[in-house]
Amino acid sequence: METNNENPTQNEMEPFNKFGEIRTNPLLHYPESSLLVAMAETVWAGNHKSVKIEFSLSDRLKVKLTELLGKEIRKIFITDSDARHIRNHHGKNEELRGQVDITPVEFAFIPVILNEYDTVKQIGENKIGNKKLEFTKKIEGTFYLVSIEKGKNQIGVITLWKKKK
Numbered sequence: 303m304e305t306n307n308e309n310p311t312q313n314e315m316e317p318f319n320k321f322g323e324i325r326t327n328p329l330l331h332y333p334e335s336s337l338l339v340a341m342a343e344t345v346w347a348g349n350h351k352s353v354k355i356e357f358s359l360s361d362r363l364k365v366k367l368t369e370l371l372g373k374e375i376r377k378i379f380i381t382d383s384d385a386r387h388i389r390n391h392h393g394k395n396e397e398l399r400g401q402v403d404i405t406p407v408e409f410a411f412i413p414v415i416l417n418e419y420d421t422v423k424q425i426g427e428n429k430i431g432n433k434k435l436e437f438t439k440k441i442e443g444t445f446y447l448v449s450i451e452k453g454k455n456q457i458g459v460i461t462l463w464k465k466k467k
Contacts, residue, residue: 332357332417335410338380342406345385346393353382360417367457370424371433377456378416384460385409392463402444402464412459415439415448425449434460 334357341353356379359367367375392404419437426434432451439446449461 332413338409380459
């Protein structure tokens with residue numbers, strides 16, 4: 303599904319204000335989207351319950367990850383700890399860095415950003431040598447970026463941020 307249409311439908315143009323809108327938005331055909339939002343909402347509310355959500359990989363994403371990482375990746379996941387990082391580092395005062403604050407509802411876009419990316423590139427390595435990748439996707443006039451690191455045949459989403467065009 304193409305998400306950076308020149309003429310989006312009215313539903314696609316309106317910002318998300320309610321959790322229920324996730325289920326009806328044509329951009330979000332990933333079953334994990336509502337789980338990701340629910341996890342983020344509990345993190346924003348101060349809950350420290352341990353959560354790990356895995357989600358599906360498109361064939362296109364599998365091929366690209368093998369190309370970039372040199373091995374097959376079978377899982378992508380995000381944890382409550384990663385959601386807290388996103389809340390603490392990208393959930394407020396982002397305009398100071400030329401970005402826009404992330405809200406829990408935008409976690410629904412993570413599978414879209416990864417599986418239907420516009421660009422992906424390696425942006426370095428972490429302290430233990432895992433490659434860091436940056437995925438971008440233009441959705442509703444906003445560029446969303448996701449950074450991930452690899453592990454043993456799996457990758458973890460470590461951050462999410464967004465910029466206006």
